[in-house]
Amino acid sequence: MTPQEVRQAVSDIIADIAVDDDVTSINDATPLRDQLDLDSMDFLDIVMELKKRHKVEVPQEDYGQLASMDSCVEYLTPKFQ
């Protein structure tokens, strides 16, 4: 997957989780938590969805890598190969 496709995969997951948020205007550089109504339970959902949909595992010590869209793409792209 290209970084753009990985971004789309993450964006699709967030759109399904944050049903009442607008995910089309996410600023990739700033933390997701500051823009969307996401708490730690929701980040766990993102991790579980990555595993379910893409067989991508994110160990607990790496959860911090999912803070912003940019860091998600950077961290996840090698894992999607």
Add this chain to the structure above:
Amino acid sequence: MSQKYDTIVIGAGMSGLAAAIRLAMFGKKVCILEKHFLTGGLNSYYKRGKRKFDVGLHAMTNFVPRGTRGRPLTKLLKQLRIPWDALELSEQKSSLIQFPGQSLMFTNNFEVLREEVATKFPLQIDNFNRFVTYIEEYNEVALDNKTFMAKDVAKKFITDSQLLEMIFCPLLIYGSAWENDMDFSQFVIMFKSIYLEGFCRPSGGVRTILNLLLEKYEKVGGELRFKSEVTKIIHSNGKISGVELKDGTILECDKVISSMGNPETMAVTTGERPEPKVGPLSFCESIACLDKKPKDFGFDHTIVFYNEKDIYDYKKPNTLFDHSSAVACFPNNFQHDDGDTEGVARVTYMANYALWKELERKVYLENKNDLFEKSIETIKRIAPGFDANVLFKDVFTPTTIERYTGHFEGTVYGSTDKIRDGRTHIDGLYICGTDQGFLGIVGAMLSGISMANLHGLME
């Protein structure tokens, strides 16, 4: 072995459905076993002729506007991936706590209550404000909170006993398994959900929520069996292996999440542990369908917490029911009235299960009639302009609750033995719902979600 489930959820009420949705959403093989032929448990519904009734639900608590961050209602909707708009929530107009010679009005805007306290109890307003700040900062949902009583805490702030009783009244009757007091964490849950957030009603009542949950559960591929009463939870060496149904069917599983209640679950689990206590409190309710809407006899409040004594005696009465206090709900008085032409009034009293239980059929029916007559008198005291005719009436008692929900002695708020982390002495058996300790419809769903996350998804 094809029958083996990852998790069996007992009960298709709010908590069981929410738990099962979360598990099925992440690919777990889940089955809900429901004894009744309907969903809902303590918050169910029924139909008599063309009239539809809700059981349990007067109002949904925890109202916050769409997009409010980090509150129970928005959290649970996000966890279940149900959009806020799907509930079609309608807010209360106003509610009233009515004591002898004194009343306090509250709405979904907390400043209304603050103003009422300032006007009617001017010497207490600073104390009240300090107490509210303390409550706002308390983490009531921490799973390791100890149990201690709320009145001991409240008395350190509020020094006027009438104000104290008035503040406690709605919170006790809408959720306490204890007599005349409640666990402080539960008090904070209730205070936030009723006073700081507020009352609302989904369009169409409790059905709307249950249908949304069922739809979601179907979509994520969960299985649900009605008329499937669990008579035995099977375990060996302290570990769960399955359940047995009334018809003898045995279903294997790794985990059981039970919403039956703590004592009810333990009764079907052969164990050496002492039985958890059955809560002392039960209720009866009269529903009156009227030829006028409340606004047509000059009444605009949504819910009234009515009490004829100086103290609020929240305890099991020594008579069939205690009509010296009541909660009266007028569902037409939410912002959007989705009732047709009829008005509805519901009156709830505290009741004594054992006394109702021992009545013979004929005497039982006579007492139900008497209960209804008393309820109309209560409505007249609450709404002095009441001049409507009753078109239809229905009454339920503690034995009705026991029959339909399976909760021992018709308890609604469960046992006084709450298990906040859901764990039991059996490995793989967990409790969700009212005996896990979150309250109300929103609390029930959050309870199911938390227990599914903690014990089913985060291993």
